[in-house]
Amino acid sequence: MKIIELKNVNKKFILHNQKGIVLNVLKNINLEIKTGECIALVGKSGIGKSTFLKMLYGNYLPSSGEINIYNNNKINIANSLEHQIINLRKYFIGYVSQFLRVLPRVPTIEIVSDTLKQQSLFDEHSLIKIKKLLSELNIQESMWNLSPLTFSGGEQQRVNLAKTLIGNYSILLLDEPTASLDDMNKSIVIDMIKSKLKKNVTIIVIVHDNKIRNEICTREINLEKYIPNDN
């Protein structure tokens, strides 16, 4: 069953304050992604992998085309009311960016709890579940009540992952989820991604490590074929 569909999607950036330069990034994307697939986005650096992921999340606006997400009904994320997209993000699509972005002074454990609260899944068992997840990701107990903004890059990335992986999403968009992790933490995160796949979650991931890609992904989408000719 298809869960994501892109129809004639084009993306360009117009830099009005830099002499109106037009950057054509991606052109004529037509593709479908089925429930439970784990897609690796590939292509050289700067080709538009993060742009692609951000368009799926509604964070970037396609210049033309449709991006349809199949929930119970079809929602074109490129042309929907804001509250419809917000609702989709609350319950259906999770996104892990490359860098953690949170309010200062909010403790790690609250940041992770917040996802469950938003999904109305927070109950008396939640804290145990959150603590277990943080421990599995090797975030020490002494850090749970601190803001992650002072943590190391790898620790911040794991908090960022915890914040999304704790939730119950049908689609996960992961932008280099293992980039700043050591080998031990990498394999922990890979196992977590695998267990999401077992639950039939659809995953689209940017990952440069061939070995990881072969281990988890069911298909590759190479963005080279969507480079506009006029660049």
Place this chain on the structure above:
Amino acid sequence: MNIKKIMHVENLTHFYGNQIGCKGINFDLYKGEILGIVGESGSGKSTLLKCLSGEISPSAGKINISLDQGGVKDFLSLPEQEKRQLMRSMWGIVHQNPRDGLNLRISAGGNIAERLLNVSEKNYSFLRNTGKYWMKKTEMDPDRIDEFPLSFSGGMQQRLQISKILSSNPQIVFMDEPTGGLDVSVQAKILDTIKSIVRDINVTMIIVTHDLAVVRFLTDKLLVMKDGIVVETGLTDRVLDDPQHSYTQLLTSSILQV
């Protein structure tokens, strides 16, 4: 999923003499949404907020409101008395300077109770408990309920003002630069407090600010204003991360990195 539209604004325009305040504003607001209005000073954002909250009567345009009771109403043609009553009970306005929104001659508890009295709640212990409950919710010490607002710090006064407004369960809250006059060290905590309360009580809110960090953390959607008109609108993070209009691009690229 069907979310109720509670405000529909059409071609809202206000002139100060020949001078444009705001012009041709259109948007819809749905229940539980938080709308941010951003722009530099003089862009018309405060004029727009004042038109929406009933503080000034716009020169032209339409505001339809649909509250929990009473169906859809044409706000601008309501009789003055009905407008006042609506603003007192169902609107909440959080001012930039908390002293504009607080009664300085009565205690913290009295300030919170004042609005509840307006909606004819008269039970003393209920009022007092509500006061304490809201002080706790906005992370104030409920034991200070009998103290006067001037004995509180600026950040505490702002928390008190927010308690006062939210305790009466308003259907739309208007905030004008809610963290404007505050130290950066208290700004983040106030934002976090507002955010968690908003999630708990599903309030609908319109926030005017020039601070893009505030809108990123608090709002769902954004109107970007320049010279009295809206130049761009959309999902907040979309507007900030992938701005389409030249002015929005200028605004987002002008943020200083600390």
